[in-house]
Amino acid sequence: MSGDRAPSPHPTDRGPAARKRAAAALATAVSVVTTVVVxxxxxxxxxxxxxxxxxxxLVRTVADWAEGLAWQFRDVFQPADPKVAVAVNHGLAALVYLVIGRIAVGLIRRLA
Structure with a gap:
């Protein structure tokens, strides 16, 4: 009786386990990217x-990347000392990336 077999699942329906694995992979990717930026x-x-x-x-390359990644935070604060300006503004950018990255990772894992 070959007609009594249950229909096979749709090839794109992989179930909750696959969705959790995909979410975990995406969360890991977001975490890695965030860490690299910081x-x-x-x-x-x-x-x-x-x-x-x-x-x-190396110093020039890192400076170029950092300037691009600092985005709108490059001149939020304008202290007289340029070292302090970089520390504060780029540090603020790093903190924002870190917080947003952690929130995104948490949401991705929670929604899976």
Whole structure:
């Protein structure tokens, strides 16, 4: 009686376990990206604070990335000391990325 077999599930219906795995993978990706962004900003702050050689390719590359990632936070505060300005403004950007990343990771895991 071949007609008594239950229909096979739709190929795109993978169930809750697959959805949880996909959500976990997405949460991990968001966490990794957030961590990398925060690290770039933190390394730039350290380079500026300790007056790293701006002719060095690594220092220049990190500075370029950090300036792009600092987005609208680059000049929120304008203290007289440029080192303090970078520490405060880029630190604020890093904090915002960290908080938003943690919230996003939590929401992704909760909604799965």
């Amino acid at each position: 690290l770039v900003l933190a390394v730039h702050i350290v380079f500026v604070a300790f007056e790293a050689n701006t002719a060095n390719d």
